[in-house]
Amino acid sequence: LELASKNGADREKLIKGVELVYAQLYSALKEEGLQKINALNQKFDPYKEEALLTEPAQNEAEDDIVCEELQKGYMLNNAVLRTSKVRIKKFKAEKGEQQ
Known part of the structure; x- marks a missing residue:
């Protein structure tokens, strides 16, 4: 995400990156009981x-x-x-x- 924001990545790629980070974070927290x-x-x-x-x-x-x-x-x-x-x-x- 940091690299994408620095290099002026287009909006769709940035949104996709945020969605991927959310999915990974949610998955990790779900394993802990979320x-x-x-x-x-x-x-x-x-x-x-x-x-x-x-x-x-x-x-x-x-x-x-x-x-x-x-x-x-x-x-x-x-x-x-x-x-x-x-x-x-x-x-x-x-x-x-x-x-």
Whole structure:
């Protein structure tokens, strides 16, 4: 990467280099116990996820379900390194309805 940036490598080669470095680093960390947090379509877990946005849920069953992952979170040996940044669905009962 250093050589590519010094020699004015074209953008595509630089991006490819960054992707290769990421893949190698992720592979090495995965061997040490790194795991991605899989939050999408799961019940919101405040210990692993940070809800940045909400959107209306159509029914109570969708309440607190992660509908979009804005930034991937990671765990290392069951400890949270970085929470996932997510959008969740929130159900709001109509007046007169009970939750």
